Amino acid sequence: MIEPQAHVAALAAYPLAELKAPPGKRLVSLAQNESCMPPSPKALAAAGKAMATSQLYPDPDWTELRAAIAAVHDIAPETILCGAGSMELISALMRCYGGPSADVLSTQYAYAFFKTATVAAGGDYRWVEERDFTINVDAILEAVRPDTRVVCVANPGNPTGTRIPNHEIVRLRAELPEDILLVVDEAYGEFSDDPADHIFALAERGDTVILRTFSKAYGLAGARVGWGVFPSAISGHVRKLLHPNNISAASQAASAAAMLDRGYMRAVRGETIARRDHFSQQVIALGLNAIPSSTNFVLIEFSSVNSAKTAADALLEEGVLMRGMAGYDLPHCLRATISNAVDMDLSIRVLSRLFESRSIR
Numbered sequence: 530m531i532e533p534q535a536h537v538a539a540l541a542a543y544p545l546a547e548l549k550a551p552p553g554k555r556l557v558s559l560a561q562n563e564s565c566m567p568p569s570p571k572a573l574a575a576a577g578k579a580m581a582t583s584q585l586y587p588d589p590d591w592t593e594l595r596a597a598i599a600a601v602h603d604i605a606p607e608t609i610l611c612g613a614g615s616m617e618l619i620s621a622l623m624r625c626y627g628g629p630s631a632d633v634l635s636t637q638y639a640y641a642f643f644k645t646a647t648v649a650a651g652g653d654y655r656w657v658e659e660r661d662f663t664i665n666v667d668a669i670l671e672a673v674r675p676d677t678r679v680v681c682v683a684n685p686g687n688p689t690g691t692r693i694p695n696h697e698i699v700r701l702r703a704e705l706p707e708d709i710l711l712v713v714d715e716a717y718g719e720f721s722d723d724p725a726d727h728i729f730a731l732a733e734r735g736d737t738v739i740l741r742t743f744s745k746a747y748g749l750a751g752a753r754v755g756w757g758v759f760p761s762a763i764s765g766h767v768r769k770l771l772h773p774n775n776i777s778a779a780s781q782a783a784s785a786a787a788m789l790d791r792g793y794m795r796a797v798r799g800e801t802i803a804r805r806d807h808f809s810q811q812v813i814a815l816g817l818n819a820i821p822s823s824t825n826f827v828l829i830e831f832s833s834v835n836s837a838k839t840a841a842d843a844l845l846e847e848g849v850l851m852r853g854m855a856g857y858d859l860p861h862c863l864r865a866t867i868s869n870a871v872d873m874d875l876s877i878r879v880l881s882r883l884f885e886s887r888s889i890r
């Protein structure tokens with residue numbers, strides 16, 4: 530018998546949504562926090578152009594893409610690393626600074642991939658409790674141990690959608706020992722961006738990495754492009770662990786063009802936020818709890834596990850797939866990505882019918 534490494538054998542497969550509708554129904558996926566709009570037309574044009582010379586390997590230094598990110602965010606291009614999704618960057622960071630005998634600390638409802646990447650790298654994953662579905666900086670600080678090597682937080686959080694102010698992230702960093710890497714995953718950062726209040730400058734300390742992605746606000750989940758601001762002392766090592774030529778030429782061109790098309794991104798963001806707030810209000814009017822969101826999704830809290838299950842089943846009968854939260858130990862919750870108005874209205878109609886028939890309470 531050929532055996533894998535013990536930590537790999539013990540690793541559970543990463544839980545993705547099962548994207549299947551009942552026979553004859555159109556699938557309405559509200560399960561993966563994808564954008565409610567296609568990418569910018571400029572991104573599509575740039576990708577097409579890049580495909581024309583795709584007999585060549587892509588730029589290993591992501592030159593055009595880094596220049597676009599740097600110009601928009603007013604940071605130096607050398608501080609940026611790009612990954613095949615921010616998942617590749619998270620995974621490389623864990624292999625670089627986590628690994629065997631390292632304690633990796635995160636929070637109760639943190640992004641599930643933090644744990645997967647930690648365990649895949651051979652490290653030990655721990656979490657501290659959140660308060661009202663929100664990161665509690667003091668609890669993180671209290672839980673730090675001498676063997677803690679990495680602290681990772683998603684802000685805004687997924688699946689909670691909640692956000693702590695950046696000054697709390699700054700305080701977390703200031704009070705953590707300097708030999709602990711802090712990873713701040715801002716996959717949904719664009720949905721709550723305050724230009725006067727960004728934290729990219731934290732990377733200058735040498736012990737903090739801030740991650741972003743094109744998968745959410747830019748509508749490019751299918752292109753697989755993530756990026757981050759890295760201190761120079763860290764980026765050289767992480768880069769050794771990224772695959773050479775990790776991002777296809779088409780994806781690099783598309784994401785650079787999408788970054789520069791500020792008007793399009795802002796329009797999509799504005800539309801998403803308006804629909805999200807409308808949806809949350811409707812959910813609350815039904816008598817459910819919608820956790821206040823700073824993202825493109827809403828965590829819905831039902832009165833019981835049974836009600837959440839009944840709702841998920843009834844939604845799926847209409848083809849609507851929301852994400853079950855049992856894996857996050859929130860079996861009484863469903864997470865709904867904000868999609869177009871027709872799909873959101875359909876979801877509200879199904880939920881409303883369940884209340885009227887007293888199938889859920």
Ligand SMILES: *Cc1c(COP(=O)(O)O)cnc(C)c1O
Pocket residue numbers: 562613614615616617640683686687714716741742743744745750753754755
């Ligand atoms: C969606 C998401 C990501 C993005 O991963 P990509 O690999 O860039 O698609 C990262 N972190 C969080 C918290 C997310 O929700």
